[in-house]
Amino acid sequence: MKNLMLTLMLSLTLVGCGDKKDTPGKGVIGDVNAGKLLAERDCKGCHGMDGGGAAPGIPHLAAQRAPYLLASIGEYKEGKRTHAALKDMTGHMTEAEVRNVVAYYASLPPVPNAPAKDVQQSSPYQEGKSLAEACAKCHGEDGNSKTPGTPSLAGQQPHYLVTAIEEYHQGDRKATAMNPMARGSNKMDLEKLAWYYASQIPAQRSAPPFGDPVVGEPATAMCGGCHGAHGVSTDGATPTLAGQDATYLVNSMKAYKKGRQNWGMQRYIAGLGDKDIENIAAYYSIQKSLPAGSVPSSVKELADKCDRCHDATNNPSMVVPRMSGQDRDYLVMSLRAYRDGKRQSSMMHNMSFAYSNAMIESIASWYASRPADKN
Ligand code: HEC
Ligand code: HEC
Numbered sequence: 001m002k003n004l005m006l007t008l009m010l011s012l013t014l015v016g017c018g019d020k021k022d023t024p025g026k027g028v029i030g031d032v033n034a035g036k037l038l039a040e041r042d043c044k045g046c047h048g049m050d051g052g053g054a055a056p057g058i059p060h061l062a063a064q065r066a067p068y069l070l071a072s073i074g075e076y077k078e079g080k081r082t083h084a085a086l087k088d089m090t091g092h093m094t095e096a097e098v099r100n101v102v103a104y105y106a107s108l109p110p111v112p113n114a115p116a117k118d119v120q121q122s123s124p125y126q127e128g129k130s131l132a133e134a135c136a137k138c139h140g141e142d143g144n145s146k147t148p149g150t151p152s153l154a155g156q157q158p159h160y161l162v163t164a165i166e167e168y169h170q171g172d173r174k175a176t177a178m179n180p181m182a183r184g185s186n187k188m189d190l191e192k193l194a195w196y197y198a199s200q201i202p203a204q205r206s207a208p209p210f211g212d213p214v215v216g217e218p219a220t221a222m223c224g225g226c227h228g229a230h231g232v233s234t235d236g237a238t239p240t241l242a243g244q245d246a247t248y249l250v251n252s253m254k255a256y257k258k259g260r261q262n263w264g265m266q267r268y269i270a271g272l273g274d275k276d277i278e279n280i281a282a283y284y285s286i287q288k289s290l291p292a293g294s295v296p297s298s299v300k301e302l303a304d305k306c307d308r309c310h311d312a313t314n315n316p317s318m319v320v321p322r323m324s325g326q327d328r329d330y331l332v333m334s335l336r337a338y339r340d341g342k343r344q345s346s347m348m349h350n351m352s353f354a355y356s357n358a359m360i361e362s363i364a365s366w367y368a369s370r371p372a373d374k375n
């Protein structure tokens with residue numbers, strides 16, 4: 001954070017009072033003509049003379065904001081961003097050379113891109129919702145099951161949901177109803193389904209015809225450490241039990257005794273008798289649950305959050321890259337790098353850590369296909 005502030009202040013000093021874009025020939029940042037010669041010698045092969053990435057995954061530099069370009073070259077120099085070729089090349093560039101080449105690329109008009117037509121509408125949420133139509137007859141319209149033995153999916157933790165379906169798929173979990181359903185789904189579709197269900201509101205259930213919730217409560221003392229207070233899980237890989245169908249809870253606890261594989265769960269369930277299991281199920285099923293997360297219902301809504309920082313008109317003083325018209329594959333790669341902690345930026349990590357690959361792909365397509373001359 002300290003470093004970020006420092007970079008920010010330095011870059012502001014460099015831009016000085018004129019925060020206008022460089023005009024060819026007499027840049028505030030550096031000498032555009034000298035920068036052009038340098039680009040011709042060292043950068044052309046990958047970034048082109050027009051500032052367009054030569055292959056998918058190489059960022060466009062044309063019309064990128066100068067303070068951001070300066071900051072990012074600084075990060076390669078210091079090894080904060082890792083890329084062998086760039087570290088070597090920028091490593092022996094003088095401060096003046098860096099400013100000149102930045103002045104050159106920042107002065108170029110944006111690389112023309114092809115606006116996609118369907119991107120505006122498509123969102124992981126909408127796609128998840130239409131995929132979920134195949135599940136509704138058993139799991140309920142919005143994932144609130146009304147069939148004893150069939151679990152609710154509304155509000156469930158998304159990572160757990162993906163794992164559960166993969167387990168049916170691989171045959172680690174067996175259920176005649178589910179095994180055929182799980183086949184043929186790819187990981188991206190599973191994530192969309194999972195996020196759709198995670199953001200549905202779980203219904204409040206009334207007491208089941210078996211078990212005593214009052215007796216069940218103290219027996220759950222050991223469960224809360226993983227499953228959360230009152231069974232509302234806050235951990236992506238651990239299922240929420242609150243509001244779950246009671247018959248399904250009984251079946252699944254018994255399944256761990258018989259062979260559903262999970263060392264942790266088997267240990268906790270081993271000592272429970274049938275009556276304990278029914279009481280615990282009755283207790284959890286009547287607890288109030290919450291959605292595990294929320295997914296913006298359109299890519300536009302998601303992009304609005306990003307634009308709070310990335311749109312320079314909202315934030316003239318922040319050193320942020322312009323994303324409109326950027327190479328799609330490069331955007332995907334950088335978002336994954338932030339999420340997975342491979343590229344450091346506390347601001348971006350906080351934004352991206354909750355995103356699935358499906359969301360990253362959608363938001364990257366959105367920005368890549370936006371008019372390149374927008375912010
Ligand atoms: C061998 C190909 C190659 C060459 C040559 C090259 N680059 Fe790059 N450049 C890349 C790739 C790939 C990335 C993305 C790396 C990453 O993910 O961090 C990149 C990223 C950048 C970035 C960060 C852009 C952003 O949006 O964060 C800047 C700035 C940059 N290069 C400037 C230059 C300059 C200036 C030169 C010439 C002195 C140069 N590059 C030469 C391949 C190259
Ligand atoms: C024919 C009815 C049926 C259909 C259709 C169906 N399911 Fe299921 N599903 C079940 C039953 C029954 C179970 C409980 C099986 C068990 O006891 O392991 C289940 C279990 C699950 C579980 C495990 C939940 C947990 O808490 O562990 C997930 C996740 C799931 N289904 C997702 C889906 C999705 C996604 C679809 C649509 C693509 C779908 N199901 C379609 C009947 C169905």
Ligand code: HEC
Pocket residue numbers: 151163164219220222223224225226227237238239241249252253260261262264265268269280
């Ligand atoms: C060490 C952490 C941990 C503890 C303690 C724990 N669980 Fe679990 N539980 C899990 C995880 C992780 C899963 C998912 C495992 C899997 O994928 O099969 C799970 C799964 C379950 C399921 C299946 C839910 C579903 O939707 O299919 C039930 C029911 C359950 N636990 C009940 C309990 C009860 C009751 C206790 C206390 C007696 C308990 N658990 C204690 C971690 C824990």
Ligand code: HEC
Pocket residue numbers: 059071072302303305306307308309310319320321323331334335343344345347348351363
């Ligand atoms: C709180 C402010 C903030 C928000 C909100 C934000 N970003 Fe960023 N973003 C930044 C900063 C600062 C950087 C530059 C960090 C660095 O130098 O690595 C950045 C860098 C990036 C980059 C790297 C681009 C490049 O050229 O290398 C991408 C991609 C990105 N953000 C995407 C997004 C998306 C998508 C969202 C919305 C989901 C978002 N950002 C929301 C502040 C923000």
